[in-house]
Amino acid sequence: MIRVVTLACLFAASPALAEEVDCATAMAQQELNICAEMDWQAADKDLNAVYKTVLAAMKDMDAVLPPELQGAEDALRTAQRAWIDYRDAQCETAGFPMRGGAAEPLLVYGCLRQVTENRTAELLALLDY
Numbered sequence: 001m002i003r004v005v006t007l008a009c010l011f012a013a014s015p016a017l018a019e020e021v022d023c024a025t026a027m028a029q030q031e032l033n034i035c036a037e038m039d040w041q042a043a044d045k046d047l048n049a050v051y052k053t054v055l056a057a058m059k060d061m062d063a064v065l066p067p068e069l070q071g072a073e074d075a076l077r078t079a080q081r082a083w084i085d086y087r088d089a090q091c092e093t094a095g096f097p098m099r100g101g102a103a104e105p106l107l108v109y110g111c112l113r114q115v116t117e118n119r120t121a122e123l124l125a126l127l128d129y
Helices: 004-011 015-020 029-064 072-094 104-126
Strands: none
Touching: 029 072, 029 104, 072 104
């Protein structure tokens, strides 16, 4: 199975071109793909920051529990690894309606952004307890 990360590498635009794109007015497919990738990268950056915060909270939670009840930190790490596998497979699947076409990256990156934003919200909800 081709991983989304591999697809992302295939679709990656040159950094110089990305700097020239005005996503507010983008109309060409390549520009739309670049903007979608940048949106996903921003969502991924947010996710990583929230994950670190939640991981620290889980570690703190473990610290006050008796040893036989600890495991919050490990459970979160396991869940995040499983989520990454889910994200990659889900977004690879999302690209199939345009498989091999110029719009495939737009579908894949759009999926990556949405799924990542959803996961960020899930992680933030863990802080509500």
